[in-house]
Amino acid sequence: MGIICSNTLSTPSSSMKSTTPSAGSGGGNYIHVIASGGAAPKDITIHEASDDIQNTNYPPIYESHFSKLLIPHTLLQERTAQIASHIHNTYDHNEALLIICVLKGSSPFFHLLLQELSGLCHPYMIDFIKVKSYEGLNSSGTVQVGTAGGGGLPKSIQGRHVLIIEDIIDTGLTLSALIPKIKEEKPKSVKVCSMLVKRLGEKEETTDKLDHVLGTNESSGGCAGIDWNLIGFSIPDIFVVGCGLDFNEMYRDLMDLYILGPIGIEGGGYGEDV
Ligand code: IMP
Ligand code: MG
Secondary structure (H helix, E strand, O other): OOOOOOOOOOOOOHHHHOOOOOOOOOOHHHHHHHHOOOOOOEEOOHHHOEOOOOOOOOOHHHOOOEEEEEEOHHHHHHHHHHHHHHHHHHOOOOOOEEEEEEEOOOHHHHHHHHHHHHHOOOOEEEEEEEEEEEEOOEEEEEEEEEEOOOOOOOHHHOOOEEEEEEEEEOOOHHHHHHHHHHHHOOOOEEEEEEEEEEOOOOHHHHHHHHHHHHOOOHHHOOOOOOOHHHEEEEEOOOOEEEOOEOEOOEOOOOOOEEEEOHHHHHOOOOOOOO
């Protein structure tokens, strides 16, 4: 017989215990973020991006494709652990939460989060939705929604608490197309958990954007407003790659998040110096 977790105990995961990113993976700029605790997202500024790229881990074929390191993996992991803890403290432990991964970009963050939730013994089910709205560096303005295996949305949505996992919220177009479709399947509730959100000028503007996308009004088909505890980081309005985020399908494999440099951009994601 296996060991049964106590649902009343919130067991911190191993990655939450660490407060210091590993050497060569982003530097001391980030240390205060985790040390300050709390579940609110960290607003990453461009000034916190590090030039110390040489010591980070990426395949040699990407050499000189990035201009800066924006968020090191250790920080992503620690923030993910905080989010998992918030989920565990918020959702009922007696029913499985349906966690939907928006493919492909959310996949690494989704798996980090699942590991943390499993460590907390939080019950969940998983499903996958495929959505595409970006062409190269820009939003295409249209959203294509489908399931990974083709067909309609997951049948398991009806009557369940649903958590949609996104990699990044930029214009919000993807979610404003997806949420109403999920709502049509009659879930008990819908919330969005995103690794990143792109910040607009002022904090209020970003909040307005998210409220608009996610919908404070139930009749608009949105969910009940933004839960900032489910957002990893807010970042400046720049193009980032890594941890699932791509540029023309490249760079999803990176553990850290980088700002793409001119060589990466001009090479169309393939680094050709044109
Ligand atoms: P939205 O529909 O404009 O909110 O954009 C959402 C999708 O666009 C994300 O799920 C990503 O796939 C893609 N995207 C937006 N910004 C970036 C970026 O900086 N890097 C890579 N992909 C991005
Ligand atoms: Mg995405």
